[in-house]
Amino acid sequence: MDDELATQSQITAEIRAAHADYAAGREAGAPAETRTRTDFPPYRSSVLRHPTKDPRHVDPEIIELWSPAFGHSDVAPIEADLTAQHTGEPLGERIVVTGKLLDGEGRPVRRQLIELWQANAGGRYIHKRDRHPAPLDPNFTGTGRLITDDDGTYRFTTIKPGAYPWKNHDNAWRPAHIHFSVFGDSFTQRLITQMYFPGDPLFPLDPIYNSMVDDAARERLVAAYDHDLTSPEWSLGYRWDIVLTGSKATWFERSGEE
């Protein structure tokens, strides 16, 4: 790796070029890319950490068509409220984040595990390697867990995270985001992603957000502000549905056809 950090304008130019190449390819008839590119050089750490060979296509075996079972013995209800894990109130803007966990056919994914983690309102993680000189909040750890209910709904109460600096390039700042870890009905659906907040001015500057070169794919990671979820004198509300690839039922139908 070169020692000299790129400037923001260099990174932005690389992002724009990748997106323009993709748009030109689409004009010429190339298929849409619904997924994140693992080879996305503006995110410098990805250069040596992405596979160079195409993945091998295989039919999932039975173990891959199931997920681990998580239940209420694994998760306590309080873990869904990140503002209630300490004796005092955390600082920042209290929010509710809710939505549905769905499979590719729009069916709810019931009783599966969602985990999340995030920075505090000042943009700092409770992590020994986070050296950003923003305050740690003694009343906020920033991790939560729940099991989706019978219609696939999840609901977390938390604090809106702040943007934070990182060392990808000079003056690099991540847009505010919440990390989500999700299991589906089959292990093939395992997903780790990030939810972003609408209207963030850092979007065009961030190489991780822009590693989805398709505009619609990027927008699928942005929650919607929902005033109906907002509680008077208590919290703001965001809605974000998570859609997993395919489903176990799809595979069973397909294998039945063959």
Next chain:
Amino acid sequence: MTSQPTPGQTVGPFFHYSLPYDDGPELVGPYDARAVTLHGYLYDGHGDPVPDGLIEIWQVGEAGTVVQETGSLRRDHRTFTGFGRAQTDADGHFRFFTVIPGIDPKRPDVAPFIAVVVLARGLLDKLHTRIYLPGYADLNAADPLLTSLDPAERDTLTATEDGEGSLRHDLRLQGENETVFLAFG
């Protein structure tokens, strides 16, 4: 009605307060009579260890059938749930204690394997792979995926014994002996 999937994103560098948990790598206790160690290193394209990776495994038990027991996150040290999660350490090393997956009695000709998901800072989306077992040489020799690969690729999907009750399996994100990663369907 089909919907487009939510894209994945990197796990980032700060997952350690959320995803790793006590006993995550212990599908069975390390002193369980059945326990085998499954360990290895996660490497980048320079052959350097990846110290901020997360490896998850999911497998059948010794009976060869899918387990649907809860309790992976709060283990009681008796129930085998089939799921494990381990972070890599400063040397890029990960380690699980588990059992050798058994042959499904209804499908005795299918080679057992351990399903794996790899996550890391710098890796923008999860990767799937499999770990086949050296003790099932005959079944592996007939496995449709393994036989479709050249010998070097096949080796990236098969653990090696490195001591009694110990299996080693390294994962390489890129470069020479790059692990074969999988897409389904």
